[in-house]
Amino acid sequence: MTLEKVKALTFDVFGTVVDWRSSITREGEKLAEAKGITGVDWAEFATAWRAGYGPSMAKVRTGELGWTKIDVLHRMILDEILARFEITGLSEDDKKEFNLAWHRLTPWPDSVSGLTRLKKGYIISTLSNGNIALLTNMAKNGGLPWDVILSAESVNHYKPDPETYLGAADLLGLEPSEVMMTAAHKGDLKAAAACGLRTAFVPRPMEHGPDREVDVETEDWIDVTSSDFNDLASKLGL
Amino acid sequence: MTLEKVKALTFDVFGTVVDWRSSITREGEKLAEAKGITGVDWAEFATAWRAGYGPSMAKVRTGELGWTKIDVLHRMILDEILARFEITGLSEDDKKEFNLAWHRLTPWPDSVSGLTRLKKGYIISTLSNGNIALLTNMAKNGGLPWDVILSAESVNHYKPDPETYLGAADLLGLEPSEVMMTAAHKGDLKAAAACGLRTAFVPRPMEHGPDREVDVETEDWIDVTSSDFNDLASKLGL
Numbered sequence: 001m002t003l004e005k006v007k008a009l010t011f012d013v014f015g016t017v018v019d020w021r022s023s024i025t026r027e028g029e030k031l032a033e034a035k036g037i038t039g040v041d042w043a044e045f046a047t048a049w050r051a052g053y054g055p056s057m058a059k060v061r062t063g064e065l066g067w068t069k070i071d072v073l074h075r076m077i078l079d080e081i082l083a084r085f086e087i088t089g090l091s092e093d094d095k096k097e098f099n100l101a102w103h104r105l106t107p108w109p110d111s112v113s114g115l116t117r118l119k120k121g122y123i124i125s126t127l128s129n130g131n132i133a134l135l136t137n138m139a140k141n142g143g144l145p146w147d148v149i150l151s152a153e154s155v156n157h158y159k160p161d162p163e164t165y166l167g168a169a170d171l172l173g174l175e176p177s178e179v180m181m182t183a184a185h186k187g188d189l190k191a192a193a194a195c196g197l198r199t200a201f202v203p204r205p206m207e208h209g210p211d212r213e214v215d216v217e218t219e220d221w222i223d224v225t226s227s228d229f230n231d232l233a234s235k236l237g238l
Numbered sequence: 239m240t241l242e243k244v245k246a247l248t249f250d251v252f253g254t255v256v257d258w259r260s261s262i263t264r265e266g267e268k269l270a271e272a273k274g275i276t277g278v279d280w281a282e283f284a285t286a287w288r289a290g291y292g293p294s295m296a297k298v299r300t301g302e303l304g305w306t307k308i309d310v311l312h313r314m315i316l317d318e319i320l321a322r323f324e325i326t327g328l329s330e331d332d333k334k335e336f337n338l339a340w341h342r343l344t345p346w347p348d349s350v351s352g353l354t355r356l357k358k359g360y361i362i363s364t365l366s367n368g369n370i371a372l373l374t375n376m377a378k379n380g381g382l383p384w385d386v387i388l389s390a391e392s393v394n395h396y397k398p399d400p401e402t403y404l405g406a407a408d409l410l411g412l413e414p415s416e417v418m419m420t421a422a423h424k425g426d427l428k429a430a431a432a433c434g435l436r437t438a439f440v441p442r443p444m445e446h447g448p449d450r451e452v453d454v455e456t457e458d459w460i461d462v463t464s465s466d467f468n469d470l471a472s473k474l475g476l
Contacts, residue, residue: 071411123374133411136361136386148374148387153409171391173309173371 003180003223003236006198008172009118010127010150012159012183013135014050015207017115017126017144018105021046027101035094040085043209048084052077057129057158067156069131075099102130103137108204112143114229121238123147127168127181129158148172160191169197180223182232186215193221200224200232241418241461241474244436246410247356248365248388250397250421251373252288253445255353255364255382256343259284265339273332278323281447286322290315295367295396305394307369313337340368341375346442350381352467359476361385365406365419367396386410398429407435418461420470424453431459438470439463 014020021043028042056073059065078099082090090098118124124145126135129152139146152158155167169176181192184204193199200223203216218225226232252258259281266280294311297303316337320328328336356362362383364373367390377384390396393405407414414434421427422442431437438461441454456463464470 123378125374131411132386132388132392132409136363136410140361140385147378148370150370154370154392171370172374173369 002177003198005175005178006122006180007174007178008123008125009180009182009200010125010165010168010197011115012181012185012188013126013128013130013138014053014105015204016182016184016202017111018107018138018142019204019206020050020102020105021207021209023105024049024101027098027104031090031094031098035089037087037089040087045081045085047208048081049074049077052080053129061158061161069153070102070129071099071131071134074102100137103134104141105138107142107144108228110228110230112145114231114233116145117233117238118229118236119145119147121233121236122180123172125150125168125172127159127164128152159188162191162195165192165195165197169195186219186222189222198223200226202226202228202232240415241436243413243416244360244418245412245416246361246363247418247420247438248363248403248406248430248435249353250419250423250426251364251366251368251376252291252343253442254420254422254440255349256345256376256380257442257444258288258340258343259445259447261343262287262339265336265342269328269332269336273327275325275327278325283319283323285446286319287312287315290318291367299396299399307391308340308367309337309369309372312340338375341372342379343376345380345382346466348466348468350383352469352471354383355471355476356467356474357383357385359474360418361410363388363406363410365397365402366390397426400429400433403430403433403435407433424457424460427460436461440466440470 011017024046025042028045032040056077060068115124125148126146127150128135131153132149132151135149135151150168150171152164154171155163157163169179176196180198180200181189182200182202183189184202189199189201205214205216224235226235249255262284263280266283270278294315298306353362363386364384365388366373369391370387370389373387373389388406388409390402392409393401395401407417418436418438419427419430420438420440422440427437427439443452443454462473464473
């Protein structure tokens with residue numbers, strides 16, 4: 001490992017820094033109570049909303065859709081699954097507000113303390129497919145102490161397009177090897193490694209709830225594997 | 239004034255948040271001492287470096303140069319004025335390092351405390367012609383508590399191009415009228431106002447040193463005029 005050169009850590013956000021599933025489930029339940037909606041499994045709804053994310057970004061990545069920010073993609077998916085779950089009676093304002101639930105996702109218990117430690121030794125940045133407003137509002141709501149907010153929107157390319165990782169390094173004024181991508185997902189890390197970034201794997205076994213198996217095994221090509229952000233800070237000597 | 243709608247404050251940085259002249263003068267004097275350079279008025283050198291900034295951005299704004307970040311423009315100007323001031327004997331590494339002096343500019347005395355107060359009520363963002371790496375490093379060096387770093391580089395347009403102000407509002411997910419541009423320079427504010435942004439004028443009488451007159455008068459079209467960032471926080475009820 002040649003991690004002495006690393007100057008910045010870039011973080012995947014959905015699943016790695018914040019717990020989207022519990023947050024969306026909770027917001028759904030809140031909405032249901034306020035609007036008298038019954039019979040919906042909101043954890044399942046959250047999973048369905050998230051499941052629409054990859055395919056909708058794929059449309060942008062392949063050029064089927066022009067550049068479209070996640071807020072808009074989230075809304076497109078929402079309209080689809082509201083119909084699928086047979087949820088009716090929401091006003092346009094209700095839907096707008098519910099769509100912003102993604103701006104209010106709750107950090108994992110170690111995220112704020114771990115990032116605060118990591119910030120002492122590194123530039124800490126988001127590198128998320130979430131748009132800049134979403135990431136900014138989420139940081140403000142959750143107390144995430146980012147030095148800088150970088151997003152797919154900063155370069156108009158969604159991960160895992162190489163332009164996202166290389167563009168982030170360029171915006172930070174760093175060589176790819178001076179940047180370490182931190183994520184709970186190996187696909188994200190593999191794409192970053194292919195661009196010359198270092199990689200930190202922080203599996204989040206509860207990302208998809210208690211009933212789904214998650215790959216938490218380290219691999220040879222990964223630079224650091226940590227159980228959470230505080231463990232990562234310790235492993236990096238902070 | 240309809241300032242109740244304002245959700246984000248965007249800040250000009252060079253001159254408004256940080257004191258470029260004293261900082262560059264000090265860095266020049268430090269370099270001169272280390273390298274045995276004599277006979278240079280470093281305040282004059284700082285003024286010359288800054289004076290090259292507008293014309294070099296104008297080349298990008300008119301299309302004479304493709305998109306070029308400020309770090310690169312600063313270096314082009316540096317090479318020119320090193321020759322003009324007849325400063326020789328600097329290595330490539332010395333010049334690279336001196337060029338990064340712009341990443342280390344010192345905040346005005348009220349900047350950190352004022353921004354910390356303003357952050358309680360608003361999203362606070364840079365909106366500078368400085369590139370993202372420069373602004374990130376400057377924030378880290380100076381303890382500037384930005385929620386998000388927006389730059390001309392975020393939209394590949396230099397202020398006062400309208401794309402810069404409108405692009406910033408779009409990246410923040412806000413209407414132009416929900417964003418207040420804060421600057422020590424009326425030209426910047428005038429361009430922002432023309433795009434529908436609100437405006438806060440914070441004159442910095444010492445920006446160009448003790449010997450140069452600076453326009454500190456408010457005007458009818460300006461929404462708020464404040465003597466510093468703490469005064470601005472008070473005027474906004476924080």
